[in-house]
Amino acid sequence: TTTTNPCSLLLHVVTWNVATADPPDDISSLLHLNSPKSPDLYVIGLQEVYAAPHRFIMDLAVEDSWSLLFMSRLAPRGYLKVSSIRMQGLLLLFFSRLAHVPFIRDVQAAYTRTGFFGYWGNKGGVSIRLSFYGHMLCFLNCHLAAHMEYASQRVDEFEYILDTQTFYPKKMPQILDHQLVFWFGDLNFRIQDHDMHFVRNCITSQKFNLLWSKDQLTMVKTKEALLQEFQEGPLDFPPTFKFDRFSDNYDSSGKKRKPAWTDRILWRVKPKEPPSKEEDEFPLKLTQDSYTSNMEYGISDHKPVIGIFTLELKKMYETPLVRVCAEGEWSADFDAMVIYSPLQPFPSSAWDWIGLYRVGFRSISDYITYTWVKDDEVSFNNELTQVYVSKDEIPVLGGECVLCYYSSVLQCIVGISSPFKVSASAQHSRHTHTHTHTHTNTHTSLHLEIYLSL
Known part of the structure; x- marks a missing residue:
């Protein structure tokens, strides 16, 4: 459009x-x-x-x-x-x-x-x-x-x-x-x-x-x-x-x-x-x-x-290539569902992924976790597709998050969900601090190890 x-x-x-x-x-x-x-x-x-x-x-x-x-x-x-x-x-x-x-x-x-x-x-x-x-x-x-x-x-x-x-x-x-x-x-x-x-x-x-x-x-x-x-x-x-x-x-x-x-x-x-x-x-x-x-x-x-x-x-298009949204309630107590659907044909691939990010994330590599899209997806298929995120991958502390669909062919984000709330975990409240720290900062700690080894 x-x-x-x-x-x-x-x-x-x-x-x-x-x-x-x-x-x-x-x-x-x-x-x-x-x-x-x-x-x-x-x-x-x-x-x-x-x-x-x-x-x-x-x-x-x-x-x-x-x-x-x-x-x-x-x-x-x-x-x-x-x-x-x-x-x-x-x-x-x-x-x-x-x-x-x-x-x-x-x-x-x-x-x-x-x-x-x-x-x-x-x-x-x-x-x-x-x-x-x-x-x-x-x-x-x-x-x-x-x-x-x-x-x-x-x-x-x-x-x-x-x-x-x-x-x-x-x-x-x-x-x-x-x-x-x-x-x-x-x-x-x-x-x-x-x-x-x-x-x-x-x-x-x-x-x-x-x-x-x-x-x-x-x-x-x-x-x-x-x-x-x-x-x-x-x-x-x-x-x-x-x-x-x-x-x-x-x-x-x-x-x-x-x-x-x-x-x-x-x-x-x-x-x-x-x-x-x-x-x-x-x-x-x-x-x-x-x-x-x-x-x-x-x-x-x-x-x-x-x-x-x-x-x-003049905008050559106003619709993103993919609609992506978080379905139902999200918390670290149970697996969560992501729903996505292509809004127009684009070169999708089995290497496409959907990342979970905190609101205010800085770059594409700042994801908390990600899930691969379905391998058998057909590019021209407008139907809704469901993928799951394991509860072990969801931050225990909760907070405001968004989902981003990343296209490996186009090398960019082609769809962003509306912000949604991730509830803090009921079960892990006593271990909240340590668990979240080790989980969500895997990138940082990896970088830190490389940094210190230099």
């Missing part, structure tokens, strides 16, 4: 070179958590996340401290980490409000190493692509070559990333095939020609526009047709690099690096193909509401940059 009315959604995009620092205690202003309008999607791209070998191995075993921080702040507000990708210092996180999750499909992530100067792997790009209500979106977080003289090198690296990242299915194999592409990160473009005195005067007097014509990205755009397809809001904020840590002062070290807008957020809506009858194939519009830096964070020599966008689109 396609809706005719455009739907308006809010996107919050962050890029930040964190210069190997540990996360700050408070990220409220970074995520605008006190704003009256809550985003539908958060997309967070970090560069230079600390990636010394021992730390990187630990982060693979247990989520890295940045991911944990964002999940712990966003999950209680109803956001799920749908996907993430890490390549050494580059980290990209995609969060969605839970209501949209069953309409996010074809999720894939990719990475490309660049760094031709012997820094193999610490520069490059990581991306997440997905279908959102039937529209193909791609988010690309880059960290490009540093230093003033390498502007053309940065363009070459960007084009190399675009050329090498490929996705399936074949109809949209590359980044630029997507209807909407966000390109952001520490792109490392500098301010050319002007001397330090002039640059600093322009910043102090907030006449940023006097520097725009010598911003390297603005300059290379005039020569590169590909870059002209990418839009960017006006740079009406102070250059975000390079600061003395824990201050608003630009580099006072011996090197006295010239300030620059290294950290950027650009976007590209795929150009419409002639003839005009294809107009309806791209019922998607993006407008930028704000583009700012956040000066209050001092842990890095870069300030974070935040872009807020309104995405208008």
Whole structure:
């Protein structure tokens, strides 16, 4: 079912070179958590996340401290980490409000190493692509070559990333095939020609526009047709690099690096193909509401940059692929029943499963327990199917939970139940605390064992 009315959604995009620092205690202003309008999607791209070998191995075993921080702040507000990708210092996180999750499909992530100067792997790009209500979106977080003289090198690296990242299915194999592409990160473009005195005067007097014509990205755009397809809001904020840590002062070290807008957020809506009858194939519009830096964070020599966008689109579908619900009363005293039924044909598989989650769960791997779907299920069968969850798998303490149907073919959640109450167990009340702890945190304890063994 396609809706005719455009739907308006809010996107919050962050890029930040964190210069190997540990996360700050408070990220409220970074995520605008006190704003009256809550985003539908958060997309967070970090560069230079600390990636010394021992730390990187630990982060693979247990989520890295940045991911944990964002999940712990966003999950209680109803956001799920749908996907993430890490390549050494580059980290990209995609969060969605839970209501949209069953309409996010074809999720894939990719990475490309660049760094031709012997820094193999610490520069490059990581991306997440997905279908959102039937529209193909791609988010690309880059960290490009540093230093003033390498502007053309940065363009070459960007084009190399675009050329090498490929996705399936074949109809949209590359980044630029997507209807909407966000390109952001520490792109490392500098301010050319002007001397330090002039640059600093322009910043102090907030006449940023006097520097725009010598911003390297603005300059290379005039020569590169590909870059002209990418839009960017006006740079009406102070250059975000390079600061003395824990201050608003630009580099006072011996090197006295010239300030620059290294950290950027650009976007590209795929150009419409002639003839005009294809107009309806791209019922998607993006407008930028704000583009700012956040000066209050001092842990890095870069300030974070935040872009807020309104995405208008026509939903290609409004019904999830599967309806799933908890039948009857749930408690750890008896086996419980799950009922599900496909609402439209989709490529189901015997590897599909239904997870039980606490309300406010952080990511797909946060399930308390799961049950496999029926092996003999036919994809096109609309009938109700029942599966059971053993009472031994249900949390003794009870609480508010949801069920999520995970499609192994589509690699995403395709149906979420309404929240329901799991009653606390009558029989186990004396052993409640210990039982639940060992049961529901199997993931954590496993991670902890790996972590400690390192």
